[in-house]
Amino acid sequence: MKLISAIIKPFKLDDVREAISDVGIEGLTVSEVRGFGRQKGHTELYRGAEYQVDFLPKVKLEIAVKAEDAERVIEAISKSAHTGKIGDGKIFVYDLESAVRIRTGEIDTAAL
Amino acid sequence: MKLISAIIKPFKLDDVREAISDVGIEGLTVSEVRGFGRQKGHTELYRGAEYQVDFLPKVKLEIAVKAEDAERVIEAISKSAHTGKIGDGKIFVYDLESAVRIRTGEIDTAAL
Amino acid sequence: MKLISAIIKPFKLDDVREAISDVGIEGLTVSEVRGFGRQKGHTELYRGAEYQVDFLPKVKLEIAVKAEDAERVIEAISKSAHTGKIGDGKIFVYDLESAVRIRTGEIDTAAL
Amino acid sequence: MEELTALTGTVTELRFALDTFYFLMSGALVMWMAAGFAMLEAGLVRSKNTTEILTKNICLYSIACIMFLLVGYNIMYVDNVEGGIIPSLGALIGTQAEGADHSLESDFFFQVVFVATAMSIVSGAVAERMKLWSFLIFTVVLTAVIYPVEGYWTWGGGFLSEAGFSDFAGSGIVHMAGASAALAGVLLLGARKGKYGKDGEVFPIPGSNMPLATLGTFILWMGWFGFNGGSQLLLSDAENATAVGQIFLNTNAAAASGAVAALLLNKVIWGKADLTMILNGALAGLVAITADPLSPSPIFASLIGAVGGVLVVFAITTLDKIKIDDPVGAISVHGVVGFYALMVVPFSNADATFGAQLYGAFVIFAWVFAASFVVWMILKKTVGIRVSDEEEYEGVDKSDCGVEAYPEFVTLK
Amino acid sequence: MEELTALTGTVTELRFALDTFYFLMSGALVMWMAAGFAMLEAGLVRSKNTTEILTKNICLYSIACIMFLLVGYNIMYVDNVEGGIIPSLGALIGTQAEGADHSLESDFFFQVVFVATAMSIVSGAVAERMKLWSFLIFTVVLTAVIYPVEGYWTWGGGFLSEAGFSDFAGSGIVHMAGASAALAGVLLLGARKGKYGKDGEVFPIPGSNMPLATLGTFILWMGWFGFNGGSQLLLSDAENATAVGQIFLNTNAAAASGAVAALLLNKVIWGKADLTMILNGALAGLVAITADPLSPSPIFASLIGAVGGVLVVFAITTLDKIKIDDPVGAISVHGVVGFYALMVVPFSNADATFGAQLYGAFVIFAWVFAASFVVWMILKKTVGIRVSDEEEYEGVDKSDCGVEAYPEFVTLK
Amino acid sequence: MEELTALTGTVTELRFALDTFYFLMSGALVMWMAAGFAMLEAGLVRSKNTTEILTKNICLYSIACIMFLLVGYNIMYVDNVEGGIIPSLGALIGTQAEGADHSLESDFFFQVVFVATAMSIVSGAVAERMKLWSFLIFTVVLTAVIYPVEGYWTWGGGFLSEAGFSDFAGSGIVHMAGASAALAGVLLLGARKGKYGKDGEVFPIPGSNMPLATLGTFILWMGWFGFNGGSQLLLSDAENATAVGQIFLNTNAAAASGAVAALLLNKVIWGKADLTMILNGALAGLVAITADPLSPSPIFASLIGAVGGVLVVFAITTLDKIKIDDPVGAISVHGVVGFYALMVVPFSNADATFGAQLYGAFVIFAWVFAASFVVWMILKKTVGIRVSDEEEYEGVDKSDCGVEAYPEFVTLK
Ligand SMILES: Nc1ncnc2c1ncn2[C@@H]1O[C@H](COP(=O)(O)OP(=O)(O)O)[C@@H](O)[C@H]1O
Numbered sequence A, B, C: 001m002k003l004i005s006a007i008i009k010p011f012k013l014d015d016v017r018e019a020i021s022d023v024g025i026e027g028l029t030v031s032e033v034r035g036f037g038r039q040k041g042h043t044e045l046y047r048g049a050e051y052q053v054d055f056l057p058k059v060k061l062e063i064a065v066k067a068e069d070a071e072r073v074i075e076a077i078s079k080s081a082h083t084g085k086i087g088d089g090k091i092f093v094y095d096l097e098s099a100v101r102i103r104t105g106e107i108d109t110a111a112l
Numbered sequence D, E, F: 001m002e003e004l005t006a007l008t009g010t011v012t013e014l015r016f017a018l019d020t021f022y023f024l025m026s027g028a029l030v031m032w033m034a035a036g037f038a039m040l041e042a043g044l045v046r047s048k049n050t051t052e053i054l055t056k057n058i059c060l061y062s063i064a065c066i067m068f069l070l071v072g073y074n075i076m077y078v079d080n081v082e083g084g085i086i087p088s089l090g091a092l093i094g095t096q097a098e099g100a101d102h103s104l105e106s107d108f109f110f111q112v113v114f115v116a117t118a119m120s121i122v123s124g125a126v127a128e129r130m131k132l133w134s135f136l137i138f139t140v141v142l143t144a145v146i147y148p149v150e151g152y153w154t155w156g157g158g159f160l161s162e163a164g165f166s167d168f169a170g171s172g173i174v175h176m177a178g179a180s181a182a183l184a185g186v187l188l189l190g191a192r193k194g195k196y197g198k199d200g201e202v203f204p205i206p207g208s209n210m211p212l213a214t215l216g217t218f219i220l221w222m223g224w225f226g227f228n229g230g231s232q233l234l235l236s237d238a239e240n241a242t243a244v245g246q247i248f249l250n251t252n253a254a255a256a257s258g259a260v261a262a263l264l265l266n267k268v269i270w271g272k273a274d275l276t277m278i279l280n281g282a283l284a285g286l287v288a289i290t291a292d293p294l295s296p297s298p299i300f301a302s303l304i305g306a307v308g309g310v311l312v313v314f315a316i317t318t319l320d321k322i323k324i325d326d327p328v329g330a331i332s333v334h335g336v337v338g339f340y341a342l343m344v345v346p347f348s349n350a351d352a353t354f355g356a357q358l359y360g361a362f363v364i365f366a367w368v369f370a371a372s373f374v375v376w377m378i379l380k381k382t383v384g385i386r387v388s389d390e391e392e393y394e395g396v397d398k399s400d401c402g403v404e405a406y407p408e409f410v411t412l413k
């Protein structure tokens, strides 16, 4: 099994979710994160002093998938999260050793 | 070493923490996440239009443990987070290559 | 490639970011987490009843790096996040199988 | 001579106008207290129950206005027997009396906002677990019948007023009455899940928004100038104007002392300044002076308020010990301190006696508690008064209102 | 005799003083409505657009005060022809008339806050997507010219007042006028991104802060006592004082009934108590009674308010169906219900006729809508009225103000 | 004849009643400013220091009320020598004078809320790093002694009033005085950690809640009608009533112009509309007109306010450059603009001279700054005035109050 972790632009979340579900994956976990990268933050102004807000709000998706599905999911994310502008984000893939579905006790691919 | 990542129902957090500490693990890191899975969100109503709030608030636990402890911790989580109702969540296990305790510089199992 | 995940004290974030960028790494992803460990939370008081707030606000950094950079980055974090007081946090290292830069489709080390 | 008569008429009308205006301004300030209760309670509950408590507050005010117009005012004030127990029944507000000091409509407006205050007290105590609709049905009964009946007994000229019971602006009639209804509800409702441990531990459930709670307290403090100041009922001559000034001064002094007393007590006992206790202290000071804001000297008023501020801190912790769960401290502030306020009147007001005060307090409590208990019980047996465990866990905003209070903010669950 | 003359003078001055004071207090309450609109709108937009809507609100109030002082008041009230259409032009507020009932300055103060109210209505409807600076330029024109001109037609003694058009406190002149300007803006502006789906779905965009929205409503409710109560213009004799009391009572009753009607309707249709609809219901009740808060009996006033509360719920859902995107419901509350308010006057006020009401409503709408449309259009063609897609996505707080409303809080984007 | 005498008596009492009522309403509005300061400051500090600033605000108001009752009012107003420097000492408020225009109690009530205003100014400037208890001890001294002494010099008939110093409603006596005390505190306290870089950079620390800050400003704006309007002290004849109307109009115009001036200046310099600057601009307009809200024409009042709005923007950025860290801009708004307000009086008020104004400003500043400096210094040497670095980092809410302001919300630390 693989764990795909994708950092994307927040407003792409719905598109990505749809794309993933189109390739047959229903489960995922999302968190609000802040990204630092080539894309720079913006300058804010407060009481006459400018300051740099470096971080950018991003959304992180974690999706556990069967090894054989990984390729398709990565592709689906790549396409649906793509805008071509800097800051589109990254997809990282790790090896997932095991998985448990708490409700049923099913394990590994059955748990996904 | 293993990294156990568990996605559970928020109101189970205290129970799970207790169960884990009962098997001798004291350290863990928690984050607020949103889950999408078989369990569906709820419908909200706003000014006469209904809409689906898909995501469900979940809590993600990350626990680094010695390889030999992994089994016991997984079991402790499985039991304490269990309600039997859909949406109980998942436990994922990864291989953890190395660990450092920043305060002391201790590494690997000594750092946990 | 390696994925370095560091849990640090929030007020050290700026220092750590600087230290990492000094060793040539520009990208990272940050999230707000809560830590439980040896460092205990604090007692709060509300309407005459004391209660223990166990969790401590921490910040989690995730940094994907080339395998050969890992050592240097870990050291940079160790140093810059260090206060010597309990609760300084942990650094965890995983193996990262692959990476994709969504904007360009570049993969693996080129994507970092 | 004719001119003099005309001028006398003009002056009489002018006094009527000023007294009416004074009533209307006071009433507007008391109306504003509805916002105060709404903000205070919204700040002291968890974010998942905030929309519902706001809904309850705006709806209870609205229902109180409607029911008091339809029957409540009539029950309380119109065509009643002097010194009686059972009021006459009827609808609407009657007709303007000849030679009245102010317009009937301004009187109604000033009175109606008091009913809403009494009901606002209830909403805080039963927050975070009571069904919206059962609460609203109870609101109908309290504002149409329960409150007007006991209001008649004193302010409407009923048997309590004849017995010498003295409650200037309603520490008992409004505040303790509201708290009595609340207590009956809380007893039947039980504590919030997770509030008390198996071994008697008290687990605090902090309110979600301190600025709102503070704003609510300031609003109430401001509105109370109308509440107490308007209760003099007349302003247009030197004696009455002076009295109203005295009332403003005493009301303010009592609130300030209540806050400071709670602050100091907190510092002594716990070493910290728990803001919510200080807010309750200020409100306790206000309730404490409400039974007689006119007779005490400013210094004595300050003392009365300070004792109120001390009392409320102990009341809150004591109620927690006996597992009476009141998220905002309403029973302590309005009930315990309301009772104390009644009992302290004879110290500065020679017309009041401890016996009459005790008698009045007992009668009001007995009636409101018993009547409320019956209504809550009927509701419990029929539609139910408590939300399901799951709804309580998820927050009543979702189940009752469908709208979250802060939908965009990430919260700790 | 001399003494009598002196005393008569004193009494006359005293009346003047009381009526002036009554105006000033009423004006202060209406000024307070500016805060109410600001909070209501800040609560009903998303957090990323909150600083900007606050900025718009405080600036529009300020601009309204300046423009109305410079030319608006003059256009509306000074040196105009009775029954005319085109007002005389001039600057500043003129001079105190001999034998006036109250001071000119207090009159100006009471009037100026009304202009701000009209403009506040606009800001809510165009929220979350209109450029700050275009909005402010429009504010200049509306408060300097568009509103004063139509204000002159009725309240300044122009042709509508001669035609028998009756609008006591401004359901049409203030509220429907504001909504007409808003409608013109919204039509040229279009809906917020993501509000309507390709297949006609309506995607709700929940407001970010319900306590603020509720607070705003309570503030408006309170301020409305000044808005309607002050519109009697005189207080200092028995008849007028009684009238003002009646107005307070009716205003309160209509608001309460509007809220309860919206609550019940929501329960019946959707099974839940949508707080934002209840808030809009209360405001609808207030708008509904504003065209004539004096003539109806309290019961009839309640009915008027209740129908307003029902109407607003249907108006909001209907506007959504035809894709008119109004984040706070301003067009429904002030426009639809404002029109209804005008049309219901003849039922209780014998001096009003349906014909004249329809005529007045039509004239006001036509003028304000057309004039606003032209101004918005010019702005659109020149500086533009809508922010870029990216700015809209990022939130206008960043692009227009540079300051986020809640910079420390983690929000769902 | 007897009837005439009786009627004259009635009318005299009626005037007394109206003037008392006017005082009480004005006082209630000024009391409301305490909530305004609390909300403004709560919005402009970080969330981790919000509970503590709320605690400070409600406690300082309360302490001010107690201390001014006990000794402050006596020092300021009772049994003093005309034209003197050292006031007589004594306790409580004295006795009602024969033939006074309004009740003594209403006078006290109106005066006491001014003291609280002065102290509220301090709390904002020293926010986010000063120990709660040291602050409260300072509050006792300022409200019991420092303020009453300088108050006596002008309003109590002391040597400054004799010297022709003119400060109608307290731009100097209240606002600049508060700012002087604040400045002394800030100098001894130092800047917040992380506010200034080693190389002189200014790192902004944005406030956590813009709607609260805006609400606070609107509350202050509203309350200022009582602050300035009530300072006419009399209302009940045509001249005074007209004056009060003029004051309302000018106060409103100055605030509006201050806001718009700050807006335009921000646009020109930085291209954005920084809401917090606009709020400060409105407040600067209010402070600017407070030294004389009666003499200027509305247009001139607008100018005065506009210059105030410009001044405050430069003052804020300048203070930052010299590393005087004032989280809410209190020293700029109340100090810098307060001084300017005093100096602008002679332009419209022929009775004032630049010499006397400068003299008065100097005396007030010197006294309040020096006396405060001494008190702050003693506190610093004994109990300490600044929290530890760790407490400052963690937020003073935890260390001082034990209660977080928004415990459920996830924030960026
Ligand atoms: N080495 C990295 N490790 C972890 N996260 C990264 C890394 N580099 C970038 N990111 C994440 O990806 C986001 C986008 O990266 P960025 O360099 O801004 O643009 P792009 O991906 O288009 O080159 C960043 O905001 C950050 O969250």
Ligand SMILES: Nc1ncnc2c1ncn2[C@@H]1O[C@H](COP(=O)(O)OP(=O)(O)O)[C@@H](O)[C@H]1O
Residues within 6 Å of the ligand: A026, A027, A028, A029, A030, A062, A063, A064, A065, A101, A102, A103, A112, B007, B034, B035, B036, B037, B038, B039, B040, B056, B058, B085, B086, B087, B088, B089, B090
């Ligand atoms: N494939 C997956 N990858 C990552 N997280 C998942 C995955 N499937 C489910 N989850 C997480 O687990 C939670 C529970 O899953 P769900 O399918 O709703 O119920 P259950 O675990 O009872 O079958 C989801 O809300 C989501 O956070």
Ligand SMILES: Nc1ncnc2c1ncn2[C@@H]1O[C@H](COP(=O)(O)OP(=O)(O)O)[C@@H](O)[C@H]1O
Residues within 6 Å of the ligand: B026, B027, B028, B029, B030, B062, B063, B064, B065, B101, B102, B103, B112, C007, C034, C035, C036, C037, C038, C039, C040, C056, C058, C085, C086, C087, C088, C089, C090
């Ligand atoms: N086994 C673990 N797995 C995951 N996170 C941990 C673990 N142990 C500690 N942490 C994280 O590291 C933080 C610091 O750990 P703690 O034991 O308090 O101090 P120290 O690292 O100085 O020994 C914790 O707050 C928690 O977030």
